[in-house]
Amino acid sequence: MNSTIKDVARKANVSIATVSRILNNKTGFSEKTKIKVLRAIEELGYQPNALARGLINKNTQTIGVLIPTVSNMFSYEILSGIEKHANDLGYSVIVCNTADDGERTINYLQVLSEKRVDGIIIVSEFIREEYYKILTDMNVPVVLVSSISFQFPIPYAKVDDRHAAFSATDYLIKKGHTKIAMIAGNTSDPIAGLPRIEGYRAAHHSHGLPVNDDFIIDCRTFTHTAGMEAMEEILQKKLDVTAIFASSDELAAGAMSVAYRKGIKIPDQLSIIGYDNTKLAEMLIPSLTTVAQPLYDMGIVAATMLFEMKETGEVTQTQSRIMNHCIVERETVRSLL
Amino acid sequence: MNSTIKDVARKANVSIATVSRILNNKTGFSEKTKIKVLRAIEELGYQPNALARGLINKNTQTIGVLIPTVSNMFSYEILSGIEKHANDLGYSVIVCNTADDGERTINYLQVLSEKRVDGIIIVSEFIREEYYKILTDMNVPVVLVSSISFQFPIPYAKVDDRHAAFSATDYLIKKGHTKIAMIAGNTSDPIAGLPRIEGYRAAHHSHGLPVNDDFIIDCRTFTHTAGMEAMEEILQKKLDVTAIFASSDELAAGAMSVAYRKGIKIPDQLSIIGYDNTKLAEMLIPSLTTVAQPLYDMGIVAATMLFEMKETGEVTQTQSRIMNHCIVERETVRSLL
DNA sequence: TTGTAGGCGTTATCAA
DNA sequence: TTGATAACGCCTACAA
Numbered sequence: 070m071n072s073t074i075k076d077v078a079r080k081a082n083v084s085i086a087t088v089s090r091i092l093n094n095k096t097g098f099s100e101k102t103k104i105k106v107l108r109a110i111e112e113l114g115y116q117p118n119a120l121a122r123g124l125i126n127k128n129t130q131t132i133g134v135l136i137p138t139v140s141n142m143f144s145y146e147i148l149s150g151i152e153k154h155a156n157d158l159g160y161s162v163i164v165c166n167t168a169d170d171g172e173r174t175i176n177y178l179q180v181l182s183e184k185r186v187d188g189i190i191i192v193s194e195f196i197r198e199e200y201y202k203i204l205t206d207m208n209v210p211v212v213l214v215s216s217i218s219f220q221f222p223i224p225y226a227k228v229d230d231r232h233a234a235f236s237a238t239d240y241l242i243k244k245g246h247t248k249i250a251m252i253a254g255n256t257s258d259p260i261a262g263l264p265r266i267e268g269y270r271a272a273h274h275s276h277g278l279p280v281n282d283d284f285i286i287d288c289r290t291f292t293h294t295a296g297m298e299a300m301e302e303i304l305q306k307k308l309d310v311t312a313i314f315a316s317s318d319e320l321a322a323g324a325m326s327v328a329y330r331k332g333i334k335i336p337d338q339l340s341i342i343g344y345d346n347t348k349l350a351e352m353l354i355p356s357l358t359t360v361a362q363p364l365y366d367m368g369i370v371a372a373t374m375l376f377e378m379k380e381t382g383e384v385t386q387t388q389s390r391i392m393n394h395c396i397v398e399r400e401t402v403r404s405l406l
Numbered sequence: 407m408n409s410t411i412k413d414v415a416r417k418a419n420v421s422i423a424t425v426s427r428i429l430n431n432k433t434g435f436s437e438k439t440k441i442k443v444l445r446a447i448e449e450l451g452y453q454p455n456a457l458a459r460g461l462i463n464k465n466t467q468t469i470g471v472l473i474p475t476v477s478n479m480f481s482y483e484i485l486s487g488i489e490k491h492a493n494d495l496g497y498s499v500i501v502c503n504t505a506d507d508g509e510r511t512i513n514y515l516q517v518l519s520e521k522r523v524d525g526i527i528i529v530s531e532f533i534r535e536e537y538y539k540i541l542t543d544m545n546v547p548v549v550l551v552s553s554i555s556f557q558f559p560i561p562y563a564k565v566d567d568r569h570a571a572f573s574a575t576d577y578l579i580k581k582g583h584t585k586i587a588m589i590a591g592n593t594s595d596p597i598a599g600l601p602r603i604e605g606y607r608a609a610h611h612s613h614g615l616p617v618n619d620d621f622i623i624d625c626r627t628f629t630h631t632a633g634m635e636a637m638e639e640i641l642q643k644k645l646d647v648t649a650i651f652a653s654s655d656e657l658a659a660g661a662m663s664v665a666y667r668k669g670i671k672i673p674d675q676l677s678i679i680g681y682d683n684t685k686l687a688e689m690l691i692p693s694l695t696t697v698a699q700p701l702y703d704m705g706i707v708a709a710t711m712l713f714e715m716k717e718t719g720e721v722t723q724t725q726s727r728i729m730n731h732c733i734v735e736r737e738t739v740r741s742l743l
Numbered sequence: 744t745t746g747t748a749g750g751c752g753t754t755a756t757c758a759a
Numbered sequence: 760t761t762g763a764t765a766a767c768g769c770c771t772a773c774a775a
Contacts, residue, residue: 421746421747423748461753462751464751
């Protein structure tokens with residue numbers, strides 16, 4: 070058990086060089102010795118040692134994926150896309166849950182660096198200067214998913230949040246809604262928060278509709294609980310709205326659950342549209358109309374970009390990808406027309 | 407960038423042995439040289455190479471986690487517990503989505519073996535003989551979560567499915583329900599399927615209630631869609647039931663959604679209890695009463711067991727853990743009393 | 744307290 | 760077609 074190339078060589082009566090050649094199917098050995106060696110490998114149950122290989126080849130066939138939170142289905146659908154594509158190409162992925170904690174993130178980056186991963190994918194995380202420093206020192210490809218850095222030139226794969234939020238709001242307006250609240254998630258988040266609010270505003274403008282700032286609810290996160298609180302607030306303030314645009318499916322779900330408790334019928338009395346199209350959206354009752362991000366595909370694309378960069382040796386740059394979003398119509402939006 | 411211990415040694419005017427000693431804080435160097443070396447490390451931005459270390463120490467500080475499917479929130483809550491504990495102890499985790507595919511699983515096992523991971527955790531997966539062979543050849547600790555092997559002596563952390571299903575059914579009966587259907591998931595699954603049916607039966611027996619086999623619906627999976635189909639079947643067969651016990655939260659959610667479409671009020675006209683207590687349960691509307699598995703903790707415990715085994719060198723055995731389950735009462739069960 | 748040298752399991756460059 | 764042998768970056772006796 071755990072025999073080495075040396076054992077194989079001895080057993081097959083050849084040199085380790087020959088074994089190595091056969092293992093990596095290079096040229097330079099006869100069919101006869103190949104058979105001998107293969108049999109020895111078989112009999113010993115020999116498995117090449119990836120550590121030794123990596124040490125000399127300077128490549129580990131593994132990548133690291135940083136993920137901020139677990140609470141949301143969201144990250145894991147992306148992760149699953151990454152994992153799929155990586156595995157198909159013979160790479161393993163190390164998951165790193167940063168828990169939105171800077172120290173933990175830096176620690177993880179350090180670990181990935183020591184383990185000499187071949188690349189790093191960062192899921193919806195803001196890139197701090199300290200991260201970027203470590204990242205550049207590592208000199209491996211990095212790509213962002215569902216995130217973007219304005220400070221640093223890191224390629225990304227994401228939907229256009231502003232545009233997607235515009236689409237969602239526009240959709241509601243075209244259904245006849247004019248009094249639309251927005252449950253905005255974290256409004257100070259420059260990546261997933263602000264642009265969506267802009268999109269919400271822009272849609273109003275494009276239809277010549279005014280925007281009432283009171284209608285924009287700031288929760289500091291994108292969670293179910295935050296959605297509940299936001300809905301409470303809307304009710305308490307007695308905002309006169311016929312529809313809600315929520316910045317995430319979880320927020321929408323939270324809002325729906327308090328609406329249900331208060332006896333507000335969705336979509337009869339109140340329409341709601343979410344954002345993400347996680348599995349949750351289709352499991353909610355009624356099922357949630359939402360603007361879909363192609364989460365799984367984003368993972369695939371990010372991985373594709375990463376390996377592209379690795380191939381070309383272009384560690385610094387590649388073409389970022391704006392992924393298509395679309396409205397998935399289900400049961401939570403009623404037409405007023 | 408990517409300097410070696412040699413560079414550090416040269417820069418600090420000492421031998422690599424000394425640097426190594428300081429790095430691993432062993433004994434045998436003066437404070438003065440320590441400072442010199444530390445500065446050199448700092449200036450060079452030196453990072454130890456985990457590959458080289460692993461090669462010589464025969465340990466990689468990484469473990470592998472096999473997960474069957476992504477569709478369910480379930481696995482990821484467990485994963486997240488594992489990841490947390492592993493990271494706290496300085497280990498990384500490689501995620502392996504086996505997609506319930508034997509070939510893929512074997513391939514992954516091979517990869518983990520070549521990468522010389524220090525241990526493997528397998529989440530709710532049936533252990534085939536081929537897996538076990540590779541596993542034993544690897545000679546590293548293995549633990550099962552939310553699974554068990556009757557054929558092979560692998561320690562596990564799981565709830566007692568039979569008991570948990572008993573509790574769920576018993577709970578319904580004590581609320582006055584006597585006509586209870588079971589949406590059983592995969593009934594030919596000896597781990598998560600059968601025992602739960604037994605529990606369902608046992609609860610009936612213990613109350614002197616008869617079991618109608620027609621009331622046990624076999625779907626072949628534990629997914630949302632399967633839950634919908636099962637509910638359709640219940641309705642179509644016009645089963646005369648007042649409550650349903652579903653073998654997973656997703657199944658319950660699926661059932662609830664078709665009930666909603668058919669205008670059946672939950673819990674007024676029909677009670678339902680789920681199984682797992684994933685995040686989904688609390689987000690459903692109405693929120694789902696369910697029997698909780700401590701998913702996150704199961705991950706933690708599994709990791710704990712794994713590292714225990716590694717410490718003691720007892721690769722073959724450790725005490726398995728039966729995790730406590732409990733009923734989480736929410737809004738989907740109505741008392742008939 | 745410090746340094747030399749051998750070895751961990753590979754691959755790759757020479758000669759043969 | 761083959762086989763020594765020097766790396767890869769580190770740890771660890773053993774000497775000094």
